[in-house]
Amino acid sequence: MTEFNKDKIKVIIADDHPLLREGIIKILSLEPKIQVVGEAEDGAQAIELARNTDVDIILMDINMPKINGIMATKIIKEEKPNVRIIALTIHNQEEYLFELIRCGISGYVLKDVRPDELIETIEKVTQGECFIPSSMTPKVFEVISRLSNRQEKNDDTFDLTPRELEVLQEVALGLSNKEIGEKLFISEKTVKNHLTNIYQKLGVTDRTQALLFAIKNNLVAPSNKDNCVGKN
16 A cells, blocks of 8 residues: 655546556656655546645646546535646637636646646645646637626725735736735745735635636736746
């Protein structure tokens, strides 16, 4: 029986192509901070593994038999909201991205990603950050702009303080905790404390959900900067 190291990032790989799963396992096995604790060939297996395995991150393909990655993500996030899911897919269409964001993903990575970028994304998502490829950020902000134009201004700030609103805006710009701290002249620990308060007040559990909530309720202003949601 395989023993799982509590100090490592525990990952499940869900993809219906055995060769791809094997390749990702080989890549991740070279990273001492990461341990693959399971693999699934369809969405149903991914759900079952998530229910019965101590896991931090799931790399989730979209098009899989029995239950697709979108539905599997929705079910897993409803049952185990602390598990972070990264979509690993060939699709760069925005309809997949936004459907998965609504389901609660924390990252969206294309399958042509470099090994070092995949490992970096896993590490960042584990730390509570979200990742979307910079190539897709124009599409993201096009949709954000449309939503903003359609919605009336909402004066309800959900009891967020001015500083918490500032931090939330920087999250919308895709900045890391360290970068937010440097920009606002506060420590990274203070940023994390603000984010914890924000999550509690908005009734969400992670960065991606907070950003979606903020967009829907006009708590943040859309931006045209290329690095607003994701980074290379």
